Amino acid sequence: MARQLQELVAVVDDYLATHLAGACDQPLLEKSMAYSLLAGGKRLRPTLTIAVAELLGKTIDDDLVRAACALELIHTYSLIHDDLPAMDNDDLRRGKPTNHRVYGPGVATLAGDGLLTLAFEWVSDNQLKAPVRLRLVQELAKAAGPAGMVAGQATDVSATGQELSLAQLKKLHRQKTGALLRYAVLAGGLIAEQETAVLDCLTTFGEAYGLAFQIYDDILDVTATTAEMGKATHKDQAEQKNTYPGLLGLAGAKGELEAALTTARGAAAELGRLTGKETVILDDFLAYYRI
Numbered sequence: 001m002a003r004q005l006q007e008l009v010a011v012v013d014d015y016l017a018t019h020l021a022g023a024c025d026q027p028l029l030e031k032s033m034a035y036s037l038l039a040g041g042k043r044l045r046p047t048l049t050i051a052v053a054e055l056l057g058k059t060i061d062d063d064l065v066r067a068a069c070a071l072e073l074i075h076t077y078s079l080i081h082d083d084l085p086a087m088d089n090d091d092l093r094r095g096k097p098t099n100h101r102v103y104g105p106g107v108a109t110l111a112g113d114g115l116l117t118l119a120f121e122w123v124s125d126n127q128l129k130a131p132v133r134l135r136l137v138q139e140l141a142k143a144a145g146p147a148g149m150v151a152g153q154a155t156d157v158s159a160t161g162q163e164l165s166l167a168q169l170k171k172l173h174r175q176k177t178g179a180l181l182r183y184a185v186l187a188g189g190l191i192a193e194q195e196t197a198v199l200d201c202l203t204t205f206g207e208a209y210g211l212a213f214q215i216y217d218d219i220l221d222v223t224a225t226t227a228e229m230g231k232a233t234h235k236d237q238a239e240q241k242n243t244y245p246g247l248l249g250l251a252g253a254k255g256e257l258e259a260a261l262t263t264a265r266g267a268a269a270e271l272g273r274l275t276g277k278e279t280v281i282l283d284d285f286l287a288y289y290r291i
């Protein structure tokens with residue numbers, strides 16, 4: 001990982017560790033929330049927001065970091081709930097036993113609920129301008145909610161064992177995983193108070209980045225080990241999940257990943273042309289994908 005990106009990860013880790021404690025009024029719940037939130041993780045989503053805002057001229061201050069970290073709260077809630085016995089029933093996440101394995105399904109569910117609601121406190125309770133905060137709240141709710149991530153998860157749960165078309169699979173991925181990554185990039189532009197053309201360019205980058213992310217995750221489920229991933233792998237085929245390698249084969253999935261990355265690179269170049277800013281940090285995010 002490039003040095004500047006590592007520094008942003010450290011900023012996020014530090015904010016989360018410092019500010020979660022004061023936000024919870026129930027010791028067991030706090031432990032359970034902290035267990036998953038502070039278990040590492042790549043911090044891709046909040047660092048994307050911070051990196052995009054900074055490249056567009058915003059200083060990295062407490063308000064930017066707080067708003068960006070709200071997204072990591074939502075991402076962590078989604079992982080806790082996704083791992084529950086009623087969903088994927090996973091034992092390992094971020095290299096550790098899953099939250100419900102340690103705290104039981106009831107407390108784990110509440111830890112997810114707590115992180116989800118705390119996210120809306122952090123994204124709205126900061127010193128960013130009121131119209132910026134309002135737009136962030138609206139976009140975050142749309143990305144995470146019943147027309148975004150939750151809808152994608154519902155399709156995933158209900159379509160398991162039933163083959164989707166490529167168009168249906170793309171929609172599932174766009175909602176389940178892509179929506180939060182799209183928001184992560186857009187939020188950087190909103191916080192930096194950019195014009196519509198720039199926001200459109202960021203949206204194109206974010207959508208392509210999100211699609212690439214899910215295709216890559218599907219590929220890693222086939223090619224990587226549990227030790228490398230810190231979670232169970234080789235589960236998708238066994239559970240008849242709809243995936244890119246399942247539908248297109250490994251080579252086909254890699255082709256789709258390349259196509260998404262080409263779109264993302266094009267959007268990054270366009271962003272540079274439009275704003276006259278250096279966009280090299282976006283290449284560091286794209287370097288995450290190794291095929």
Ligand code: GRG
Pocket residue numbers: 040041042043044075077078079081082094149150153176177213214217
């Ligand atoms: C339960 C409402 C609800 C939604 C869950 C995102 C999701 C929806 C479930 C996660 C299932 C999954 C593993 C999807 C693959 C893509 C993904 C989100 C991987 C984990 O994200 P990373 O790699 O994780 O950014 P870290 O641990 O680095 O933060």
